[in-house]
Amino acid sequence: MRDYKMKPVNMIDLPLEYATRKAEYDEAMQTVLQAGDFIKGKAVTELEYQLAQFLNIKHSISCANGTDALEIALRALNIGEGDEVIVPAFSYVAALEVVSLVGATPVLVDVEEDYFQIDVTKLKSLINPRTKAIIAVHLFGQTAYLDELLEIAKTHELYVIEDNAQSFGGMYKNQYLGTFGDMSCTSFFPTKNLACYGDGGAIFTQDDALAKKIRMIANHGQSAKYNHEMVGRNSRLDTIQAAVLQVKLRYLKPSLAIKAGLAKLYQQQLLEIEGISLPQVAPHSQHSWNQFTIRVNQNRDGLKQFLAQHGVQSMVYYPKVLSQQIAYAGLNQDFPVAQQLTKEVLSLPIHDQLKEEDIQQVSKLIKEFYG
Numbered sequence: 001m002r003d004y005k006m007k008p009v010n011m012i013d014l015p016l017e018y019a020t021r022k023a024e025y026d027e028a029m030q031t032v033l034q035a036g037d038f039i040k041g042k043a044v045t046e047l048e049y050q051l052a053q054f055l056n057i058k059h060s061i062s063c064a065n066g067t068d069a070l071e072i073a074l075r076a077l078n079i080g081e082g083d084e085v086i087v088p089a090f091s092y093v094a095a096l097e098v099v100s101l102v103g104a105t106p107v108l109v110d111v112e113e114d115y116f117q118i119d120v121t122k123l124k125s126l127i128n129p130r131t132k133a134i135i136a137v138h139l140f141g142q143t144a145y146l147d148e149l150l151e152i153a154k155t156h157e158l159y160v161i162e163d164n165a166q167s168f169g170g171m172y173k174n175q176y177l178g179t180f181g182d183m184s185c186t187s188f189f190p191t192k193n194l195a196c197y198g199d200g201g202a203i204f205t206q207d208d209a210l211a212k213k214i215r216m217i218a219n220h221g222q223s224a225k226y227n228h229e230m231v232g233r234n235s236r237l238d239t240i241q242a243a244v245l246q247v248k249l250r251y252l253k254p255s256l257a258i259k260a261g262l263a264k265l266y267q268q269q270l271l272e273i274e275g276i277s278l279p280q281v282a283p284h285s286q287h288s289w290n291q292f293t294i295r296v297n298q299n300r301d302g303l304k305q306f307l308a309q310h311g312v313q314s315m316v317y318y319p320k321v322l323s324q325q326i327a328y329a330g331l332n333q334d335f336p337v338a339q340q341l342t343k344e345v346l347s348l349p350i351h352d353q354l355k356e357e358d359i360q361q362v363s364k365l366i367k368e369f370y371g
């Protein structure tokens, strides 16, 4: 039975986050309402500049969501029919989906067990003359094997697109993720490290020509109003969302620091519980803790249910290998690590509105469950 005296601990608490800085959000949104510059307004231009400054990258182009960002990135590289793009088999569907959407062939690669990132030792056998790019997803806030990926890409003349949707604000060798590849894409979906109050996304690059093309594709292929140089689409970030993101960006570093503190506390509290492996931080990386994902090799679903009965949410990211999804059933199915992870992973609540006592409560329940 659920103990109703316990405070619920949710995966995210957006109403509380809004309430904490209500005056700032309200003012930001009111400014847009009063100016009426809802599309391509002042806040969008300012935000793009601030994001580029934050990451220390030359170009930042906002768009409607993270999936569009990935699709636009592929289109800007002229990737389409006849091309192959390598994406991880254990991940969110977006990277795989956009490869199919542009008419290219997705090639899945297994992940490794320590950090759940693309297994670079399995990449070489997948590369052939049709291979054009690798989408390096920095999963859960962790860093993909960037040195190895960039080296392989250089040798085989492939593009690297970083999918930074879950790792905005994370670092590798003191440099922000999202600044290593030919391009990076991010999502401002409400649960992300840097999130808006709806959908939003952005693409980043150091390359002037690519940046110009990306901006055109995202805005009906226009170089100037009613000058359509190429087939484009409508994928713009709303000004209201940009205004919200400007507030969020001011608090991104403190928010990441809170999550790092909470992750450390989980690591201390959950040490040495038989059957549970804790997330490791890859060398030279600053994890951004979009998820705190443990591996549970005994009764993961029982633990999830027990936590829920005591008011604690948890999530299985991801319950299926991507090739087990009906839409992608034709793809290779042989991904032993990804397969094992789908049976063992459990993401625990971690967000900047949680307190130490919440982490202690979750940890106590886990210890109780395993006796």
Ligand SMILES: Cc1ncc(COP(=O)(O)O)c(C=O)c1O
Residues within 6 Å of the ligand: 065, 066, 067, 068, 092, 094, 095, 137, 163, 165, 166, 186, 187, 188, 189, 199, 200, 201
């Ligand atoms: C790794 C990853 N890539 C891409 C996306 C797609 O972003 P959006 O939901 O903004 O389209 C998401 C999730 O939302 C994601 O987690």
